[in-house]
Amino acid sequence: MHKEITTQAKQKKDEREEVLKEIRQLENRQKILENKQRNEERKARTRRLIERGAILEGIFPLAPDLPGVEVKAFLIALSHLPGAAELAAKLPKSGDKP
Known part of the structure; x- marks a missing residue:
């Protein structure tokens, strides 16, 4: 009986560790996606600023x-x-x- 309880406790602990590992992986994936989105927004802004600066220079030499x-x-x-x-x-x- 005691062996069954110990085995169940170990299984629950292993399951909890797996769930926590999955949560960490999902949090890391979320950070990666947020960084990627910020990078793309920054690149789009940089491109827009360069294009508008070129227009300004073309119109006003x-x-x-x-x-x-x-x-x-x-x-x-x-x-x-x-x-x-x-x-x-x-x-x-x-x-x-x-």
Whole structure:
């Protein structure tokens, strides 16, 4: 009888260890997937910034020679021109399909 209880206790302990191992594996997999998603989001943002910077440089040839502060001031000044607010309001919102 005592041997049966010991065997059952060992089985339950082994089962518990297996479940804990599986939980750790799933948690690690979740971390890996979250890191992968963050990486892809970062790459997408980097690509978007590079593309928009290239567009800016293509339209305003002096932009590459200006420091970032001056480019920002220039864009702010453009945004204050008559009609700029109306034009910006007509642009699709971020996440909207064109």
